[in-house]
Amino acid sequence: DxxxxxxxxxxxxxxxxxxxxxxxxxxxxxxxxxxxxxxxxxxxxxxxxxxxxxxxxxxxxxxxxxxxxxxxxxTIKMIRSVLVKGIEALTAECFSAASIAGVADEVAASLDASQTRDGWKDQAAYNMERMTTHGIRRAAEMREVAITLADLNIAGRMTAGTIDWQDEFGNLGLSLLDTEGLEPRLSAIRGALDAKKIS
The missing domain is CATH 3.40.50.720 (NAD(P)-binding Rossmann-like Domain)
Structure with missing residues (x-):
């Protein structure tokens, strides 16, 4: 099949x-x-x-x-698709808005300049730490992004999900700066989420 x-x-x-x-x-x-x-x-x-x-x-x-x-x-294919198809959808949302606003070249150049050469495990571990450390502030920023998209008549579907993820991780009160590696960081996040559910 x-x-x-x-x-x-x-x-x-x-x-x-x-x-x-x-x-x-x-x-x-x-x-x-x-x-x-x-x-x-x-x-x-x-x-x-x-x-x-x-x-x-x-x-x-x-x-x-x-x-x-x-x-x-x-299972491998479906979970991989979360990222692959999600990136495609994020790209559509980002560059649709950038094109309408007339800043597509500038946005692309900025992304090129910050492109990481890390593997996905390293990148994911880095992303987890950034979200737990700065999630509240980033969620607030993304709410402003949602307003920007709405002003451009772009449906911010992916942005809405980003706000939820950033908010949830940022409100854990968790520091991952001294926790190295993807799995240890994810384990710490799961523990904090479970503790929050119990309380």
Whole structure:
């Protein structure tokens, strides 16, 4: 099943196919089909993954086995899409407004100047610290961004979500300056969020 859908959807499909005597395999297509076509990166998971991979290799495909049950390959794709599609939507919101305001070149140049060369784990760890340290102020700034977008008749859908995230992390009262690495920082954030729910 190469469909882009939730892991739970694939698990339901697998139960039906397997009950009927079929062999269900969870496949996640991880890039656009062109230019590699049948050699596009694909993740394969489920009880019958290895048998499917043998067939795919015989067809000169490039499958990658993801150990685990049906749904694991789709989980990777779905969660990755939060960032990939989210960045696309943020780009649309940002540059639609920039174009209308006549500042697209200047915004692009500023972004180019601040482009990081860090990997995503390092970048994400950095982002977590920035949000917990400056989230309240950044949420306030983003509320002004929302006003700016509204004045330009641009729907600030992504901006609304950004306000929520920045506000939530900023109000944790958490400093991550002495906590190194993505997982330790995320763990500290989860702990602070859980503590806030209990209180």
């Amino acid at each position: 190469l469909n882009s859908c939730a892991p739970s959807t694939k698990q339901k499909n697998a139960a039906l196919i397997n009950e009927a005597g079929g062999r269900y395999v969870d496949v996640a297509v991880m890039a656009t089909i062109t230019p590699k076509y049948h050699q596009t990166a694909m993740l394969v998971a489920g009880d019958h993954a290895e048998a499917a991979i043998d067939l795919m290799l015989a067809l000169d495909m490039k499958p990658v086995h993801v150990p685990g049950p049906v749904g694991r390959a789709s």
